[in-house]
Each structure stands twice: as C-alpha cells, then as structure tokens.
Amino acid sequence: MPALASLPAAIDTAAIAGRIADEGYAVIEDYVAPDQLRRAQDFVRTAVAHNGGNYLAINGAKGLEGTFLHDWPEDTAFIALCRGIYERTSGKSAPQSPFYQVLRCLSGELAARHSLKFHYDSYLLTALIPIIIPERGKTGDLLIIPNWRRLRSHYALNFVDKILLDNPFSQWLLRKLYERGYRGIRRLKLKPGNLYLFNGYRSIHTTEACDPNAIRSTALLHYVDPHEGSGLKRLLRGG
Numbered sequence: 446m447p448a449l450a451s452l453p454a455a456i457d458t459a460a461i462a463g464r465i466a467d468e469g470y471a472v473i474e475d476y477v478a479p480d481q482l483r484r485a486q487d488f489v490r491t492a493v494a495h496n497g498g499n500y501l502a503i504n505g506a507k508g509l510e511g512t513f514l515h516d517w518p519e520d521t522a523f524i525a526l527c528r529g530i531y532e533r534t535s536g537k538s539a540p541q542s543p544f545y546q547v548l549r550c551l552s553g554e555l556a557a558r559h560s561l562k563f564h565y566d567s568y569l570l571t572a573l574i575p576i577i578i579p580e581r582g583k584t585g586d587l588l589i590i591p592n593w594r595r596l597r598s599h600y601a602l603n604f605v606d607k608i609l610l611d612n613p614f615s616q617w618l619l620r621k622l623y624e625r626g627y628r629g630i631r632r633l634k635l636k637p638g639n640l641y642l643f644n645g646y647r648s649i650h651t652t653e654a655c656d657p658n659a660i661r662s663t664a665l666l667h668y669v670d671p672h673e674g675s676g677l678k679r680l681l682r683g684g
C-alpha cells in the first residue's frame with residue numbers, strides 16, 4: 446500500500462530548507478492521504494479509549510501495524526525528503542541514521558503535565574504530522590521560537606543549553622512570555638494530515654495545553670542526532 450500521499454515528482458527540498466531557515470518551519474499540506482489519516486485517527490481513538498481516556502505515547506513503529514505510521518520511517522519518498530532537507534541545511538551528505546519515532550496522544554488529566562514544557566529536541570530535523578487536533582476550546586497549538594540556538598560542536602555545550610532551558614525559572618519565564626503574547630513565540634495551528642518540518646534541535650518549542658476531554662495526537666519522526674557518537678552523552682545517560 447502506498448503509505449503516504451505521493452509527492453510531486455520534483456519536490457523542492459532547497460525551498461523547504463530555505464523556509465525552515467527563514468520562517469522557522471515549513472508545511473506540506475495534505476501530506477497524508479485521507480483514508481490513511483482516517484485509519485490512524487481510528488487507531489488513536491481506540492488506543493486512548495483502552496487507556497481509560499488518558500495520555501499515552503508509543504515509541505517506535507511496533508504496535509502501529511495497519512496504519513501509515515508503521516511504514517512511515519521506511520517510506521522512500523519520505524526518507525528522500527528528509528535527507529534532501531538535511532543536506533541542503535547542513536551542506537553535508539546525510540548519514541544512514543534511522544528515525545526516532547513517537548506517537549503522542551494527549552488526553553485526560555495527564556495531558557497538562559505533558560504540555561507547556563519548553564525544550565530542544567536531541568535530533569536536528571523534526572517532522573510532525575498531526576493526527577487528531579481539537580477543533581474547539583484549547584486546540585493545542587505548537588509554540589516555537591525557531592532557530593534559537595546554533596548546532597553545538599560538543600555534547601557538553603548542548604548539555605549546558607538543556608540545563609539552562611529545563612529549569613523552573615526558564616520555564617516560568619517562557620510561560621509568562623507566552624501568556625503575554627510575546628511575538629517571538631510563534632504559534633502554529635496544526636491541521637491533521639499536513640506535514641510540519643522544523644529544526645527541533647535548534648528551536649525552543651512545546652505544545653500548548655488543550656482540554657482534558659479532547660484528544661490531541663501527533664506523530665513525530667526525529668532525524669539525525671548530532672551527538673550520537675559522544676562518549677560524554679553515553680556516560681551521562683548510563684550506557
């Protein structure tokens with residue numbers, strides 16, 4: 446089965462990389478075919494219902510059989526797209542690294558705990574496909590301060606960045622800025638089936654809160670960990 450909607454023959458990865466650099470993100474509208482999207486939505490609704498209406502996350506493709514999410518990390522067109530963006534952005538040839546995949550389903554009381562946590566991703570490129578987005582009330586927009594930091598040459602510097610961001614004061618400050626409508630924090634209204642691409646490693650970002658009785662689900666593929674070979678990283682993560 447064709448996993449995703451077929452792309453225009455000559456998808457312009459240079460233009461997409463340019464948009465990510467200049468505007469902070471790029472969108473490919475209706476990337477997922479409608480029937481594939483519906484199947485993934487059914488999967489999420491069932492999974493959340495089995496979990497008592499509560500938050501859940503699935504790492505990797507296992508368990509996602511029968512939905513496009515299962516085939517997505519192996520999809521040739523999608524891999525070519527990410528490799529192209531990576532090469533245009535970094536000027537280097539893309540490594541043979543696998544994607545790190547997560548399916549997030551925010552729902553129920555635990556949803557709040559997984560919202561408004563500003564962070565950097567460990568991987569350079571983040572590809573996000575919204576599966577279900579609430580249409581009313583708090584819609585769980587993506588908040589992003591694009592391309593806020595550079596790629597760090599050493600894991601130690603990256604680690605310091607993360608500590609500077611992941612502490613109560615910085616989180617409080619960012620939430621205040623967000624509440625006051627600070628313009629540096631962009632707000633992306635997400636549409637199911639679109640593909641959103643941004644530099645997750647370089648951009649401070651998070652999910653806005655959404656109503657606990659709604660479901661907000663996104664599928665993420667993270668591409669290229671620049672500190673993969675770091676001994677310090679292995680040491681700090683215990684192996």
Ligand SMILES: O=C(O)CCC(=O)C(=O)O
Pocket residue numbers: 547549566573587650651652663665
């Ligand atoms: O679900 C989203 O909109 C973003 C999630 C995210 O940033 C992450 O899982 O790293």
Ligand SMILES: [Fe+2]
Pocket residue numbers: 564565566645650
């Ligand atoms: Fe993230």
